[in-house]
Amino acid sequence: MTYEILSKTQLAQKETLFEVNAPEIAAKAQPGQFIIIIPRAGGERVPLTICDYDVERGTVSFAFHEVGKTTKELGTFEKGDCLYNVTGPLGNPSEIKNYGRVLCVGGSIMIAPLLLQSKAMKDAGNHVTTVLGCRSKDFLFMLEKAKACSDEVHVASDDGSIGERGLDFLKELLKRERYDRCVVMGPVVMMKYVSDITRPFGVPTVVTLTPIMIDGMGMCGVCRVTVGGKMLFGCVDGPEFDGHNTDFDELIKRQRTMLPEERLSSLLWETSGGCDCERQ
Amino acid sequence: MNGSEPDTKKAASTKRQQAVEMPKQGPEERVRNFREVALGYTEEMAREEASRCLQCKNPQCRKGCPVDVPIPNFIKCITEGNYAEGISVIKTKNALPAVCGRVCPQEEQCQKMCILGKKGNPISIGRLERYLADWEREHGVQVPEKASPTGKKVAVIGAGPAGLTVAADLVKLGHEVTLFEALHVAGGVLIYGIPEFRLPKDIVQKEVEYVQRLGVDLRLGNLIGRIHTIPELLESGYDAVFIGSGAGLPQWTGCPGENLGGIYSANEFLIRVNLMKAYDFPQKDTPIRVGKHVVVIGGGNVAMDCARISMRLGATVCLNYRRSRKELPARAEEIENAEEEGLICNFLNAPLEFYGDDKGWVKAMRCTEMELCEPDASGRQSCRIVPNTDFTMDADTVIVAIGQTPNPIIQRTTTGLQTDPRKGTIITDDEGRTNLKGVFAGGDVATGAATVISAMGAGRRAAQAIHTYLTNQEPKEGSS
Ligand SMILES: Cc1cc2nc3c(=O)[nH]c(=O)nc-3n(C[C@H](O)[C@H](O)[C@H](O)COP(=O)(O)OP(=O)(O)OC[C@H]3O[C@@H](n4cnc5c(N)ncnc54)[C@H](O)[C@@H]3O)c2cc1C
Ligand SMILES: Cc1cc2nc3c(=O)[nH]c(=O)nc-3n(C[C@H](O)[C@H](O)[C@H](O)COP(=O)(O)OP(=O)(O)OC[C@H]3O[C@@H](n4cnc5c(N)ncnc54)[C@H](O)[C@@H]3O)c2cc1C
Numbered sequence: 001m002t003y004e005i006l007s008k009t010q011l012a013q014k015e016t017l018f019e020v021n022a023p024e025i026a027a028k029a030q031p032g033q034f035i036i037i038i039p040r041a042g043g044e045r046v047p048l049t050i051c052d053y054d055v056e057r058g059t060v061s062f063a064f065h066e067v068g069k070t071t072k073e074l075g076t077f078e079k080g081d082c083l084y085n086v087t088g089p090l091g092n093p094s095e096i097k098n099y100g101r102v103l104c105v106g107g108s109i110m111i112a113p114l115l116l117q118s119k120a121m122k123d124a125g126n127h128v129t130t131v132l133g134c135r136s137k138d139f140l141f142m143l144e145k146a147k148a149c150s151d152e153v154h155v156a157s158d159d160g161s162i163g164e165r166g167l168d169f170l171k172e173l174l175k176r177e178r179y180d181r182c183v184v185m186g187p188v189v190m191m192k193y194v195s196d197i198t199r200p201f202g203v204p205t206v207v208t209l210t211p212i213m214i215d216g217m218g219m220c221g222v223c224r225v226t227v228g229g230k231m232l233f234g235c236v237d238g239p240e241f242d243g244h245n246t247d248f249d250e251l252i253k254r255q256r257t258m259l260p261e262e263r264l265s266s267l268l269w270e271t272s273g274g275c276d277c278e279r280q
Numbered sequence: 281m282n283g284s285e286p287d288t289k290k291a292a293s294t295k296r297q298q299a300v301e302m303p304k305q306g307p308e309e310r311v312r313n314f315r316e317v318a319l320g321y322t323e324e325m326a327r328e329e330a331s332r333c334l335q336c337k338n339p340q341c342r343k344g345c346p347v348d349v350p351i352p353n354f355i356k357c358i359t360e361g362n363y364a365e366g367i368s369v370i371k372t373k374n375a376l377p378a379v380c381g382r383v384c385p386q387e388e389q390c391q392k393m394c395i396l397g398k399k400g401n402p403i404s405i406g407r408l409e410r411y412l413a414d415w416e417r418e419h420g421v422q423v424p425e426k427a428s429p430t431g432k433k434v435a436v437i438g439a440g441p442a443g444l445t446v447a448a449d450l451v452k453l454g455h456e457v458t459l460f461e462a463l464h465v466a467g468g469v470l471i472y473g474i475p476e477f478r479l480p481k482d483i484v485q486k487e488v489e490y491v492q493r494l495g496v497d498l499r500l501g502n503l504i505g506r507i508h509t510i511p512e513l514l515e516s517g518y519d520a521v522f523i524g525s526g527a528g529l530p531q532w533t534g535c536p537g538e539n540l541g542g543i544y545s546a547n548e549f550l551i552r553v554n555l556m557k558a559y560d561f562p563q564k565d566t567p568i569r570v571g572k573h574v575v576v577i578g579g580g581n582v583a584m585d586c587a588r589i590s591m592r593l594g595a596t597v598c599l600n601y602r603r604s605r606k607e608l609p610a611r612a613e614e615i616e617n618a619e620e621e622g623l624i625c626n627f628l629n630a631p632l633e634f635y636g637d638d639k640g641w642v643k644a645m646r647c648t649e650m651e652l653c654e655p656d657a658s659g660r661q662s663c664r665i666v667p668n669t670d671f672t673m674d675a676d677t678v679i680v681a682i683g684q685t686p687n688p689i690i691q692r693t694t695t696g697l698q699t700d701p702r703k704g705t706i707i708t709d710d711e712g713r714t715n716l717k718g719v720f721a722g723g724d725v726a727t728g729a730a731t732v733i734s735a736m737g738a739g740r741r742a743a744q745a746i747h748t749y750l751t752n753q754e755p756k757e758g759s760s
């Protein structure tokens with residue numbers, strides 16, 4: 001199987017969307033599932049959420065944010081290059097039903113996969129409100145796509161350079177309107193924040209947890225999270241969980257356990273000249 | 281394999297009784313590298329050891345081997361210097377001799393039954409098997425002839441010892457075999473679990489290549505249950521399915537603090553080090569962090585492997601086991617090796633709680649003393665907490681190696697498949713038939729964590745049952 005990159009789209013400075021040839025995965029993929037990529041032989045296994053699939057073309061798309069060694073390296077791949085391995089689809093599909101009114105909140109790179117859910121929710125007959133959260137106006141992407149698959153779109157940025165400043169406006173939104181379900185995909189701190197906002201309103205809130213993963217099939221347990229006081233595995237029990245019962249603080253700590261090693265790896269990559277310098 | 285000093289004392293008078301020792305890397309040296317510890321026999325050693333065999337008419341040793349290797353026959357070939365024939369004799373029954381010769385618990389199996397074992401000096405059957413397999417690898421591996429195509433297709437799930445055996449056997453019988461493996465490398469526990477210094481990965485790789493050369497179509501990165509379900513495989517043209525998905529789901533102590541950083545399941549630790557080659561970080565991309573004081577909880581082979589890896593990564597390692605030395609389930613040879621390398625064993629204690637620092641990294645653990653009591657229903661020595669004996673010990677890395685249960689994805693995604701709800705195992709008869717038509721299973725997924733050779737034995741029996749199933753099916757199906 002050759003996992004050729006058929007198209008590469010630069011979403012923002014360090015945010016990239018790839019469409020790869022993977023017909024068997026495309027045939028089974030559903031919103032909410034993820035894949036694990038090994039860019040080249042000897043590389044690391046990185047989990048990335050599926051943000052689109054096309055059964056006819058036999059392709060799967062994913063978007064990633066360059067944060068460490070492997071995602072930076074992935075950023076240097078071009079159209080026509082092949083990935084060493086793509087495993088998937090992994091994890092449980094999202095629960096897509098007609099709930100009524102659904103609030104979909106996406107943050108930074110996870111906006112891309114969120115829109116797949118917005119679309120699925122809309123196709124299932126829901127009224128969909130999509131919120132795109134970004135750091136500043138330079139990091140906003142897929143606004144048109146969001147409009148096309150939602151009834152209502154709001155934009156928010158951390159610095160207020162575009163749309164609302166921060167996510168506090170969600171409280172007003174929830175006071176004004178009834179929502180039957182909320183779906184949040186984004187950085188862990190953001191998912192925690194949004195879950196805290198929706199809790200008093202009693203809106204069931206689904207979050208996509210992104211613990212560190214290796215195998216992604218339930219064998220290593222590095223992805224364990226605490227939800228409702230129980231130890232669950234992000235890869236096989238999730239990746240979606242009840243945001244009101246998730247121990248986000250533990251997750252944040254667990255995501256950082258290998259930080260010194262990740263920094264070293266990233267630094268070595270940059271000093272060895274693999275990196276950004278070549279691309280920009 | 282040469283240039284090593286055999287640490288044997290071969291007095292001429294005892295020559296015929298005493299087993300020929302196998303040279304090993306010395307403990308001070310090997311604890312600083314990941315190279316294989318046991319170095320293998322030289323030709324002279326192999327012939328000397330083989331010459332001790334009595335060539336029994338009714339060889340007891342064979343009864344101890346779960347796959348019925350014709351032991352006296354291959355040993356005879358060694359004494360005659362006829363190595364090519366020797367290896368083909370083994371391969372009639374065992375597709376992975378280089379692996380079994382290294383990791384079979386021979387002292388519990390073939391060697392336990394050897395007639396010379398009664399006097400405490402059984403023939404070193406495993407070492408001889410390894411010798412022939414290694415000889416063959418150096419001299420070029422022959423691929424046997426296949427039966428003519430039957431037109432039947434079989435899907436084998438999991439490329440561990442069970443799946444590899446089923447795939448090899450069925451392809452030789454003329455069936456078309458697709459082997460689906462979820463990871464990006466084939467071999468199962470042989471690749472991701474057992475460390476390099478006990479079983480070099482290029483040997484496993486060669487065994488996998490052999491199975492591929494037989495004509496098996498290996499598909500890596502295919503997690504069955506997600507990419508295809510078992511009913512889908514049967515509908516899409518496979519006439520039978522074999523499930524050999526192993527037992528890789530880690531078990532936990534359930535003590536508070538277990539989700540702290542620095543607490544690994546044995547599998548996470550092993551997967552990082554063996555599969556992802558984290559011992560070579562940052563040359564390889566997957567990291568591992570091991571502190572100064574590693575505590576391994578458990579006492580089986582898996583615990584021993586984790587301990588020996590940790591020592592190689594530079595740590596001081598304690599093994600905390602809740603029963604006493606006598607009950608340690610690990611192989612005697614491995615315990616001895618580990619202690620030579622500096623392992624400290626703490627018996628009769630169990631963890632109660634883990635303490636972390638402000639960054640969420642483990643720094644200490646509270647334990648209690650245990651005592652042995654009456655054996656439980658299964659005859660296993662039980663143990664219980666001794667009240668008010670709590671103590672605290674430093675630990676900046678903890679590895680929980682207290683067992684694995686079957687990987688659950690297939691069980692969860694195959695409706696109607698009969699499983700044991702308590703153990704998570706797939707229920708089969710002796711030949712590996714599940715309750716679903718055309719669906720077979722074997723190895724750790726059916727028995728719970730066991731051994732390489734028992735998984736292969738199960739694979740062998742299942743392959744026969746599948747073959748019978750496929751050949752009987754023919755008349756009914758008519759055209760194909
Ligand atoms: C189910 C799942 C879905 C994901 N989907 C996406 C996605 O669609 N797009 C995207 O850009 N990222 C996604 N991630 C996160 C992505 O996997 C990590 O950003 C990536 O592994 C980082 O690898 P690296 O080598 O570049 O960085 P590293 O050097 O490994 O890490 C850099 C930083 O990222 C964090 N990190 C490392 N590994 C992971 C991990 N496996 N999960 C989360 N954080 C991690 C570290 O704590 C560190 O702060 C997902 C993660 C999971 C578990
Ligand atoms: C650290 C360690 C040391 C050991 N040491 C010894 C020893 O010295 N001697 C000995 O005899 N035994 C030893 N064992 C036990 C032995 O390795 C196992 O009993 C044996 O490997 C079981 O074989 P298997 O084929 O049933 O399963 P596995 O070897 O576990 O193989 C199962 C394979 O199936 C794949 N898989 C799982 N789910 C799916 C799916 N849904 N779709 C596709 N593929 C899937 C897995 O990735 C894996 O590759 C050890 C085990 C461990 C963990």
Ligand code: SF4
Pocket residue numbers: 344345346347348349351374380381384386389390391405406409733
């Ligand atoms: S396969 Fe294992 S049990 Fe059988 S003869 Fe070889 S070493 Fe002994």
Ligand code: SF4
Pocket residue numbers: 332333334335336339340341342351352393394395396403405
């Ligand atoms: S029982 Fe021992 S001595 Fe007899 S044939 Fe087997 S290995 Fe040789």
Ligand code: FES
Pocket residue numbers: 212213214215216217218219220221222223224233234235236
């Ligand atoms: S990633 Fe290994 S168990 Fe989830």
